[in-house]
Amino acid sequence: MDVLDEVFERVVKARIFRNRSVLSPDYIPDKLPHREREIRALGSIVAQALKGERPSNVFIYGLTGTGKTAVTLYVLRRLEAKAKELGAPVSYIYVNCRQRDTPYKVLAEIASTLDVRVPFTGLSTAEVYTRLVRRLKKLRGHVIVVVLDEIDWLVKRKGDDLLYKLTRIGYELGLDAAKVSIIGVTNDVKLVEMLDARVRSSLGEEEIVFPPYNAKQLEDILRERAELAFNPGVLEPDVIPFCAALAAREHGDARRALDLLRVAGELAEREGADKVTVEHVKRAWVEIERDRVREVVSTLPLHAKLVLLAVLELTAEGKRYTTTGELYDTYSNLASKLGIERVTQRRVSDIIAELDMLGVISARVVSRGRYGKTRMITLSADPKAVRDALSEDPLVRILLGAE
DNA sequence: AATCCACAGGAATGGTTGGCAG
DNA sequence: CTGCCAACCATTCCTGTGGATT
Structure with a gap:
């Protein structure tokens, strides 16, 4: 048996994970513990779409890892499914403004989701905008919910012009076009102060605040996921409370907690251990930090x-x-x-x-x-x-x- | 109470680069 | 090919300001 055989054997025999993807950052679970209030609030707003009305624009605040994105996508997926069931033309578009951090990129993303062909550079922003409007006119009768996640990244760097334009689409095109409503998601509570008064009032028709999770709630979340992600008995009993405690120290960031658990599991698996220990979590913490820094610094x-x-x-x-x-x-x-x-x-x-x-x-x-x-x-x-x-x-x- | 430091941070503008449209 | 544009880094010029010292 040579070196590679040994490596392959080890990975195949590793029985830490049952389904690792459950812990990945963009997995949306069926149950979102401790977010019932927020789900209800957002659900009752967007439900207007089912009657063919334009739902109010919504502003969602909350620190990172408080479930804003998960709740929003969860609600909108269910909305879309319900709409399909009822035969209502409702859809949503999700744009992460951290990845699409300029007005052009955001517009291009929205446009291309609506099957408008746009090159990734070369056109003026105004041109993309008019193409988008033209498309929206063809979609008369549709209700489209646009989610702008992490809009603080857009606003802080490029200002709120785009938000102003987008909110105006919703209002002014009125009956001639698809109805557009906007959900703005932000980590930064102070962001509102930076917005133009008109944008603030139209985007803030409704507001939902996501409070941070406490250690106990983080534990619930981790347990729920761990059950799907890991094989029975591979987590030492202290692992989940430890992850929860570390993440709670970081303003209750659930994403951080889940990352910790996942990386700890990966470390355990890589070294052929049959249990995930607190020691793995400690090393995971260091590794996550190192990767984060490296990614940021390199660019x-x-x-x-x-x-x-x-x-x-x-x-x-x-x-x-x-x-x-x-x-x-x-x-x-x-x-x-x-x-x-x-x-x-x-x-x-x-x-x-x-x-x-x-x-x-x-x-x-x-x-x-x-x-x-x-x-x-x-x-x-x-x-x-x-x-x-x-x-x-x-x-x-x-x-x-x-x- | 007035002053004044050591910057903060807004606005306007410029120089490059990469890329589309016609 | 020319004209135009977005994006990015950078500059110039600027007004604003909290609070220890005078």
Whole structure:
């Protein structure tokens, strides 16, 4: 038996998972524990579609992993099924604004779901919009619910013009076209303040708030899924409470909890263990963090990487935080060591904001009186993970090697 | 109570790149 | 091929501001 045989054997014999996909992030379960209130609320709003009416636009808030997306998709799938049963022309379109993070991409996504052919670049946004409207006119009598998930990513970067236009489609095309209603989903409660008053009032016809799960509720969710995902008896008794506790610490993020459980299972399976232990969960936590950081850092432009490296250096030993000015100096040094031009402080200010949004650093504005107003910047990701991720960039590695 | 630091962060604009339409 | 456009990074110029010090 050679090495590969051994590997294959091990995987085939592994009996950890019964159905791993149940734990994947886009799996929508049949039961959503502790979200009955939200399901009822959203259901009663979109139910209007079954009577051929345009449902009110809805604004959904809640932190990451509070079940917003799952509940929304769950309700809309059921709505579509019910509509089919009744012969009502109702459909929904789901767009994730984190993946489609510009007005053009969002419109193109909506249009192509409605069978309008759009190239992924080359047209003006206005052109895509008019093609979409033309299509909607052909769909007179239909009710279409558009879900814009994570719209904070769109609004913060590109403003709310698109939302304004989309909400106007719903109102102004009126009887001449399909009825369009919009469900906006956001993690950021403060987002509303950034919206134009007209958008705010039309999008906020209805509002649903998703509270975070507590540790107990997370346990319920995990148990429900674990039963489908794992073979009986492979989870040591402490595993689920431990996952729940870790995720509860992160503002009750159910997605995080499920990820933990899945990765812990994968680790156990990979090493041929017959049980998933708390130790696996601990390692899963580290691995998830490392992957997350690597993914974020790898797509960063060079100057953003240098800024991040500067943060890393400044917060390295003992010192817990740094400020914009100090960071800019350090960054400037790094740039000159590489012999490249530095960007302006204004730009670095934006880079700081971007890194903050990506969750790799955390920056909050503080006022230090006579000593000015600045941002207090801390590294919020694991330093080692950041360092490793940065060193994958050949240019940045020169700096890391030079120390 | 007024001042003033050290930036925050808005608005306008520019230079590239990649890609469609005709 | 030309004209046009979106997207992205970046610059310039700018007004705004919380609170320790004067």
